[in-house]
Amino acid sequence: MSDTPPSASWPRPYWQPGEEDAVLQFYVFGKFDAELLIPSPRYGSPGLPAGVEIQRFQNAVLRQWEGYPLNGALGALLKEDASGTYEQARIAPEVLVVRGVLKDGASLDYLRDTMGVLAGMLDVGGTAILDPQILTLFTAEQWRRHYLVKDGAPPRNHVLILCSGEEAADRSWVHTRGMRKFGRPDISLHHVPERDVDRAGVLCERLVELLSLGANFGAGHKLEVDGVPEGLVARPGGSLDDPEFNNTHIAFRWPE
Known part of the structure; x- marks a missing residue:
């Protein structure tokens, strides 16, 4: 946004109709x-x-x-x-x-x-x-x-990306808050090893951009991720009442 009158449109080039407001x-x-x-x-x-x-x-x-x-x-x-x-x-x-x-x-x-x-x-x-x-x-x-x-x-500025510890000592949970502004679910990456936390944060930023610009990921959608040969599989879930997100979310689990 600039401090000048012209107001160029903010398009969503990847837009596919979503089910949420x-x-x-x-x-x-x-x-x-x-x-x-x-x-x-x-x-x-x-x-x-x-x-x-x-x-x-x-x-x-x-x-x-x-x-x-x-x-x-x-x-x-x-x-x-x-x-x-x-x-x-x-x-x-x-x-x-x-x-x-x-x-x-x-x-x-x-x-x-x-x-x-x-x-x-x-x-x-x-x-x-x-x-x-x-x-x-x-x-x-x-x-x-x-x-x-x-x-x-950029969309990243409208969203919070968090990293929390999980039960396993060397695993973390990387997740977002704020995607309801875009009518899209938040991102939840579980079981991330310590060595891949930065990689997971970058992935979160990329997914925030894709979703905010209109993309959708259905159940079973597979993401190809550098350094993760098996890829990550989308599992939509949650509800708007979930206090961790105040939103639905898409969960991905990092492989062993």
Whole structure:
């Protein structure tokens, strides 16, 4: 995304119709004028796409909501990762909640337009943006650096890639969060040996790109992976209620 008016389309060159909707959700903390005038055209966005809406709350009121994102396990994680930004968001007078559900389609213009609105919100009083799908709370400057990229930030910037230990001492679980923004399942690579963790991370990045640009992997689809002669076989599963992903996922198991 650039800071100039022209808004080139964000196509999905590998698009095949999917069965899931794209889900967007962001919290913008700050203090805003009574009349909310968001300069999204400055960032190549005509405004929010159909299906995405803004709700405005007093932070003190929203804090009473059971699902308030700065409370609970997510709040504890955010406080540990970025205590200064967490406190800035916690004491902000207002919160703008941007969320919506969109049908799967052949372009990512809905994401481009939404990101342009978020950028505009930072110009009119926003001080921090929470993306709960990737468990990340950005300061305004961090958000701009991460997303205000010429021609649009790459899909990798919209997704979190994690590495966790598994029961076997020398094996890891490499997985993603955030693919619901694209209406696609997350990636789960199990049983990755220590020597292949970097290779698995690169593979995750490549799969994020393919899926976000419209590809789909059905059950039994085999991936050819350098250094893995047997390849990896896709096993779709999970549900939107799975707390590890808050999404369905495609599992691959690294061979012995």
